[in-house]
Amino acid sequence: MALEHIAAQGKLSGEIIRRLRDFLRAGKTSRRVRADLNSIVKEAADLVSFEARRKEITLQLELGNELPTVRADPIQIEQVLLNLVRNAIEAIDGTKCARREVVIRTRRSSDNRAEVSVQDTGPGIPEGEGETIFEPFVTTKPDGMGMGLSISRSIIDTHDAELESVPNPEGGSIFRFMLPAAEGGGLQ
Ligand SMILES: Nc1ncnc2c1ncn2[C@@H]1O[C@H](COP(=O)(O)OP(=O)(O)OP(=O)(O)O)[C@@H](O)[C@H]1O
Ligand SMILES: [Mg+2]
Numbered sequence: 001m002a003l004e005h006i007a008a009q010g011k012l013s014g015e016i017i018r019r020l021r022d023f024l025r026a027g028k029t030s031r032r033v034r035a036d037l038n039s040i041v042k043e044a045a046d047l048v049s050f051e052a053r054r055k056e057i058t059l060q061l062e063l064g065n066e067l068p069t070v071r072a073d074p075i076q077i078e079q080v081l082l083n084l085v086r087n088a089i090e091a092i093d094g095t096k097c098a099r100r101e102v103v104i105r106t107r108r109s110s111d112n113r114a115e116v117s118v119q120d121t122g123p124g125i126p127e128g129e130g131e132t133i134f135e136p137f138v139t140t141k142p143d144g145m146g147m148g149l150s151i152s153r154s155i156i157d158t159h160d161a162e163l164e165s166v167p168n169p170e171g172g173s174i175f176r177f178m179l180p181a182a183e184g185g186g187l188q
Contacts, residue, residue, distance in 0.1 A: 034071060041116060066108055068112050070182055071179075092120055102119065113178040119172065134150055134153050
């Protein structure tokens, strides 16, 4: 499976294997609980707030009201958000952007799903590379592994949702996904 394939490609490294093992382990022990997306977002934002401040980037939260309770693995969803926000911070920091701003938004979609998006004012994704960036080992960073988005997409797939990227109309990019509401409903 994937591990042999990677070894064959000669891209084997301790760090890659460690991350893949963590991910596969996380997949096996993946749990589904009724979760509040806004709480997960706040926790992830707390974890990156120091890094954002150090790089003089404003991290803003715009959390919607009346989000449906979702059925998710909160640790995995937080992992995805951390990957996305770190990418956003790195994108802004890698260029001389006049505006240095990351916004994490949540909202209830018209079909009662809970949507979260991470928007940045970085350089955006070059045309035609919108899908390539989700492939493993695709990176433009000197110390990047190109694993963040590929792992994030797999996690969101297992939550019956889709991780997608769209251009930020104001410049930069937006990554977003929508989680289905938990059965039995309930609003946060
Ligand atoms: N918000 C973004 N703005 C611009 N480019 C992005 C953004 N997010 C990802 N990318 C591009 O997609 C590539 C792949 O991202 P991914 O998170 O998979 O890997 P990485 O950040 O390079 O390394 P890793 O996450 O494994 O440390 C990045 O190297 C970057 O070129
Ligand atoms: Mg990354």
